């Protein structure tokens with residue numbers, strides 16, 4: 001899966017967003033108390049908070065980068081990794097867990113080469129866990145974008161993932 | 166307005182707005198605390214200071230609860246004792262029990278709380294948080310497995326030092342105190358000031374110890390081991406041996422150093438006098454020749470690292486003088502080596518300092534001007550006390566001894582270097598006499614003494630006009646001063662900046678605890694010594710005159726320039 005040639009367009013688009021972040025920051029210049037608000041805007045802009053954006057916010061609002069990162073890691077809303085084009089979520093709710101969803105998750109991490117919360121380098125997939133998606137009858141269940149998959153066995157996983165570009 | 170209430174049956178009156186903890190102090194009632202840090206932080210996080218208020222269903226954290234009129238408070242009920250014990254048991258549930266080999270053994274607040282609260286078994290064992298040990302810094306060592314997330318280090322680093330090298334990252338079970346991206350502390354803008362190591366109640370942040378290296382040098386018969394100590398050390402070391410804060414233990418300290426096996430004991434104070442001559446001459450030169458003003462002192466390596474990271478555009482304002490112990494190191498391996506006929510390659514220089522930042526400083530690549538590493542190891546006051554204890558020396562019954570020649574003589578001007586304002590006062594004493602050629606009658610510049618964050622004074626000096634000076638201590642205050650300079654609001658000639666609150670007496674390597682009261686007592690000890698010394702001006706020191714005659718030539722001369730002065734490196738603020 002990782003042999004594919006990487007698409008650079010995500011990075012190129014990202015590059016164009018920095019001037020817009022600069023504008024946002026300029027409206028809050030030196031105002032450390034606006035940190036969460038500015039991070040929120042930055043996150044909406046990029047879909048996540050790249051390190052360069054964090055450094056710009058720290059510099060512009062006159063807040064330590066170490067504090068900026070502390071705030072980012074405190075709130076679930078913020079993410080320091082970009083979201084992939086497809087979001088894969090493995091259910092670890094009780095029903096799924098007792099039916100072996102941990103094994104599915106382990107397999108997914110191995111296949112994608114990322115940890116929970118991570119995104120593949122080609123930004124094709126992000127991996128997360130959820131607690132019960134209301135499909136307990138189909139446990140173990142997982143979600144890819146809006147699609148629910150039930151009775152997932154780890155050998156099926158690769159076939160499911162392949163369907164999403 | 167005063168309000169009245171009752172604590173443990175005792176009626177008292179306190180100022181409205183006081184906390185229950187403060188009120189208890191008035192009533193002489195002891196309430197245990199952990200995350201609370203006097204003068205710095207009250208956040209109600211650890212729940213160790215719980216008390217019972219009649220009519221209140223839940224117990225309250227005394228450190229953050231304000232008193233109310235007519236309250237009836239109990240600090241010692243069965244319920245309170247159990248709740249406090251439970252709070253500590255929770256902290257212990259994921260603690261590594263390494264007391265026997267922990268740097269904080271017998272000095273750990275968690276340990277003594279567990280003892281005081283009568284914890285005799287570990288009832289809860291949770292998953293360990295799996296923190297990491299960060300030994301990247303030559304100054305401080307962080308063992309996050311022992312961190313209890315009290316945030317004292319974070320608050321000190323942010324609010325007092327305005328550095329914020331550490332912050333709470335993540336939350337819940339993942340919470341940890343780390344720099345951004347969990348980088349090593351040595352890779353971020355940390356000043357190495359060690360204030361975090363003073364306030365950490367446990368062994369999660371301590372100085373990086375070099376005790377074993379020093380023992381090894383002492384035990385090596387081919388090495389000639391020289392020790393020097395800074396002025397603030399003698400005013401605080403006694404605390405480690407039960408003396409009250411503010412007791413000068415100079416003589417016993419020197420006797421102890423010889424018993425430990427050091428071959429010579431020199432005084433950093435000697436080099437402090439030297440600094441005054443070099444720095445004073447530099448100042449006069451800048452004033453006369455229109456050099457960069459204000460000139461700022463450079464003897465506090467935590468401060469140096471701070472300006473390198475956060476105000477690199479102002480580096481030209483720094484005096485080029487090395488800190489005194491670095492000067493003494495360079496002179497030991499040149500001037501002294503030659504005089505004593507010892508090969509400098511066999512000399513090991515150990516500095517006993519109130520400071521953790523000097524551990525970093527002595528490892529800077531610029532500090533090899535003698536042709537060797539100018540200072541080999543820096544020990545904190547705390548480490549030096551540990552060595553004395555390891556050697557089983559009966560400190561109290563030691564005789565008083567003296568420093569060795571040729572770098573053991575010092576003046577009162579040097580000894581006050583250990584307190585905020587001391588360098589300024591010492592510099593003014595010399596600058597005045599050098600500039601005017603007249604005797605300065607009243608040598609005490611009291612306007613620059615004391616714990617006010619930023620102190621200012623104006624000294625009329627004939628021939629120069631009014632010399633405007635400022636003094637700050639604690640890096641938060643330094644930041645304020647630098648911002649004034651940047652905005653063109655400051656027209657000082659000379660500024661003294663110390664990284665640590667109170668100056669070196671409150672340094673990051675000093676005995677714990679350090680409070681304002683203790684800072685004042687330690688400083689007082691130095692001012693008292695100054696008042697009783699024969700020589701109180703650096704340029705009057707006979708050994709200083711001698712070293713210029715025999716070796717250095719003149720202040721800012723070629724040899725001085727090579728051995729006693731340095732340059733600085735701009736660094737990133739991230």
Ligand code: SF4
Nearest residue numbers: 263264267273367368
């Ligand atoms: S931090 Fe305190 S309680 Fe923990 S191991 Fe060290 S001495 Fe023991």
Ligand code: SF4
Nearest residue numbers: 322355356358359361
């Ligand atoms: S050494 Fe000083 S600057 Fe570094 S983390 Fe500790 S308090 Fe902050």
Ligand code: SF4
Nearest residue numbers: 312313315316318365
């Ligand atoms: S490192 Fe020490 S001071 Fe900092 S939060 Fe942990 S226990 Fe508290």
Ligand code: FES
Nearest residue numbers: 091093096133135
């Ligand atoms: S537990 Fe997985 S869907 Fe309910």
Ligand code: FES
Nearest residue numbers: 200209211212228
């Ligand atoms: S000391 Fe009061 S809650 Fe920690």
